[in-house]
Amino acid sequence: xxxxxxxxxxxxxxxxxxxxxxxxxxxxxxxxxxxxxxxxxxxxxxxxxxxxxxxxxxxxxxxxxxxxxxxxxxxxxxxxxxxxxxxxxxxxxxxxxxxxxxxxxxxxxxxxxxxxxxxxxxxxxxxxxxxxxxxxxxxxxxxxxxxxxxxxxxxxxxxxxxxxxxxxxxxxxxxxxxxxxxxxxxxxxxxxxxxxxxxxxxxxxxxxxxxxxxxxxxxxxxxxxxxxxxxxxxxxxxxxxxxxxxxxxxxxxxxxxxxxxxxxxxxxxxxxxxxxxxxxxxxxxxxxxxxxxxxxxxxxxxxxxxxxxxxxxxxxxxxx
Amino acid sequence: xxxxxxxxxxxxxxxxxxxxxxxxxxxxxxxxxxxxxxxxxxxxxxxxxxxxxxxxxxxxxxxxxxxxxxxxxxxxxxxxxxxxxxxxxxxxxxxxxxxxxxxxxxxxxxxxxxxxxxxxxxxxxxxxxxxxxxxxxxxxxxxxxxxxxxxxxxxxxxxxxxxxxxxxxxxxxxxxxxxxxxxxxxxxxxxxxxxxxxxxxxxxxxxxxxxxxxxxxxxxxxxxxxxxxxxxxxxxxxxxxxxxxxxxxxxxxxxxxxxxxxxxxxxxxxxxxxxxxxxxxxxxxxxxxxxxxxxxxxxxxxxxxxxxxxxxxxxxxxxx
Numbered sequence: 001x002x003x004x005x006x007x008x009x010x011x012x013x014x015x016x017x018x019x020x021x022x023x024x025x026x027x028x029x030x031x032x033x034x035x036x037x038x039x040x041x042x043x044x045x046x047x048x049x050x051x052x053x054x055x056x057x058x059x060x061x062x063x064x065x066x067x068x069x070x071x072x073x074x075x076x077x078x079x080x081x082x083x084x085x086x087x088x089x090x091x092x093x094x095x096x097x098x099x100x101x102x103x104x105x106x107x108x109x110x111x112x113x114x115x116x117x118x119x120x121x122x123x124x125x126x127x128x129x130x131x132x133x134x135x136x137x138x139x140x141x142x143x144x145x146x147x148x149x150x151x152x153x154x155x156x157x158x159x160x161x162x163x164x165x166x167x168x169x170x171x172x173x174x175x176x177x178x179x180x181x182x183x184x185x186x187x188x189x190x191x192x193x194x195x196x197x198x199x200x201x202x203x204x205x206x207x208x209x210x211x212x213x214x215x216x217x218x219x220x221x222x223x224x225x226x227x228x229x230x231x232x233x234x235x236x237x238x239x240x241x242x243x244x245x246x247x248x249x250x251x252x253x254x255x256x257x258x259x260x261x262x263x264x265x266x267x268x269x270x271x272x273x274x275x276x277x278x279x280x281x282x283x284x285x286x287x288x289x290x291x292x293x294x295x296x297x298x299x300x301x302x303x304x305x306x307x308x309x310x311x312x313x314x315x316x317x318x319x320x
Numbered sequence: 321x322x323x324x325x326x327x328x329x330x331x332x333x334x335x336x337x338x339x340x341x342x343x344x345x346x347x348x349x350x351x352x353x354x355x356x357x358x359x360x361x362x363x364x365x366x367x368x369x370x371x372x373x374x375x376x377x378x379x380x381x382x383x384x385x386x387x388x389x390x391x392x393x394x395x396x397x398x399x400x401x402x403x404x405x406x407x408x409x410x411x412x413x414x415x416x417x418x419x420x421x422x423x424x425x426x427x428x429x430x431x432x433x434x435x436x437x438x439x440x441x442x443x444x445x446x447x448x449x450x451x452x453x454x455x456x457x458x459x460x461x462x463x464x465x466x467x468x469x470x471x472x473x474x475x476x477x478x479x480x481x482x483x484x485x486x487x488x489x490x491x492x493x494x495x496x497x498x499x500x501x502x503x504x505x506x507x508x509x510x511x512x513x514x515x516x517x518x519x520x521x522x523x524x525x526x527x528x529x530x531x532x533x534x535x536x537x538x539x540x541x542x543x544x545x546x547x548x549x550x551x552x553x554x555x556x557x558x559x560x561x562x563x564x565x566x567x568x569x570x571x572x573x574x575x576x577x578x579x580x581x582x583x584x585x586x587x588x589x590x591x592x593x594x595x596x597x598x599x600x601x602x603x604x605x606x607x608x609x610x611x612x613x614x615x616x617x618x619x620x621x622x623x624x625x626x627x628x629x630x631x632x633x634x635x636x637x638x639x640x
Binding site: 030040052128135143228 | 346347350351352353354355356357358360363364365366367368369370372375376397398400401403407409410411413441442443444446447448449451453455457458460462463465467468469531532533548
């Protein structure tokens with residue numbers, strides 16, 4: 001006889017399986033709902049993302065990595081708002097009550113939860129084709145959150161790290177590119193274990209005028225900032241921090257449109273630039289200044305030409 | 321060309337589609353995450369449930385009803401904790417960007433949201449087999465929430481309304497029972513449009529020692545209270561408010577084990593009984609006293625016998 005739903009939840013997702021709890025948890029897993037406290041002077045930042053097998057991760061991805069990535073992409077959204085992760089709920093749909101899968105999945109989930117300092121407080125288990133929905137909540141001091149809509153003309157555009165490795169990893173898994181074994185290992189790890197940039201939270205809160213996490217690709221996600229902030233951008237091709245493999249030309253494509261990077265793209269007003277650069281240096285953060293917010297249009301300055309990017313866009317789940 | 325994901329979300333789930341907003345919404349749909357405020361002296365009650373097509377609702381269910389029920393079952397969990405609904409996030413996975421489906425679904429979602437006074441603040445849209453995950457949050461005055469674990473020996477056990485109609489509706493849709501047209505209409509409506517008992521929130525908060533919403537069936541859900549409260553129960557078969565159709569014997573089965581009722585099952589200490597009954601009468605609530613919390617065991621007093629219920633249990637998604 002298969003395990004019952006209740007004992008499965010008890011066994012793999014109960015509170016004692018977590019290495020730590022949060023002072024915000026008033027009542028954790030095991031009732032109709034969990035009860036959380038929100039400290040005075042703070043606001044709650046809430047996000048929810050679903051990952052579907054074969055769509056958001058390759059079918060052969062390990063249960064550990066599926067769980068890790070599912071939590072990471074949600075936490076990354078909190079980071080982009082300059083919120084500190086606090087708690088999350090998980091709804092997992094799987095074809096059968098596979099104990100091996102659940103053991104590995106919960107190991108990955110709690111490894112990620114521990115790394116990101118976020119606590120599982122509830123959720124649901126269903127039978128169906130494999131998908132994972134996570135709703136994550138973070139905390140931010142009142143009105144200290146950062147949105148996509150605050151970029152201003154003249155602001156510098158920064159990205160928090162190299163881009164394109166995850167998309168190259170996916171291309172490699174799908175036999176669309178040939179990488180060296182070392183490159184392949186690096187890129188597949190970037191694909192399966194994205195690291196939300198928790199080390200960016202303070203910097204974003206203190207200096208950013210707008211921010212977004214790079215899930216759909218640099219061009220698509222910068223497009224969201226430009227739309228919301230009603231402005232344009234001029235990127236400098238030379239300064240895009242593309243992960244280096246294959247030819248330079250190819251890598252730049254992956255860096256611009258690949259997606260799944262989970263670095264932070266953000267803008268900084270010129271009058272805060274010096275203080276931001278100095279704070280970043282103090283924290284040992286290597287940031288990349290890739291261009292400038294302009295009044296309108298979306299362009300990239302290349303060696304001998306200015307490329308119009310206004311028709312490019314990010315990954316679209318329903319695109320024809 | 322199909323609509324893009326972004327324009328779909330914009331079109332069917334954006335804030336202007338909602339008839340009202342909440343004072344708790346600091347930043348709604350359209351960024352990496354939403355920002356919510358929690359009023360001083362309150363705690364946040366959080367729950368998350370996924371509904372899978374063909375499992376949690378019949379495949380022929382209308383998109384309007386799918387949306388309505390998905391939100392209702394989550395709000396019902398908040399009610400069972402004595403929390404007032406505040407906001408929710410939706411992740412919908414659907415096979416294709418079907419505009420007809422989305423138009424009807426969003427109509428059902430916002431009709432329910434308006435009825436339950438809860439605001440959509442974010443979420444996700446994916447391609448895959450049809451399923452709906454909703455994470456709902458409610459508010460409760462500090463430590464005024466009700467759990468499954470507070471029932472005490474001698475407490476009376478109440479249920480907030482008749483049971484079994486939704487399960488009869490499902491049986492009817494699946495051609496397992498024959499109902500009159502009027503019964504069928506009533507029962508299918510109970511199945512597709514469960515009404516979370518928002519009118520019970522104040523009463524639960526003021527008088528209940530334990531509470532749960534009836535999703536898995538009376539026996540299974542009472543079992544959860546007994547396990548969590550470490551006690552037993554003696555039900556009175558005569559007093560179970562079974563929806564009347566078919567033979568009495570059959571209806572009792574549906575009432576005890578059918579599930580999907582979303583009435584509230586709760587216990588009340590004897591010293592609060594009189595005040596509770598009077599408060600209920602004042603609100604026009606018809607409640608059913610169905611038995612008593614005991615030290616141990618799980619029994620039902622029938623006409624000539626005492627039936628042992630300790631091996632019964634609720635709906636189990638992975639049961640063999």
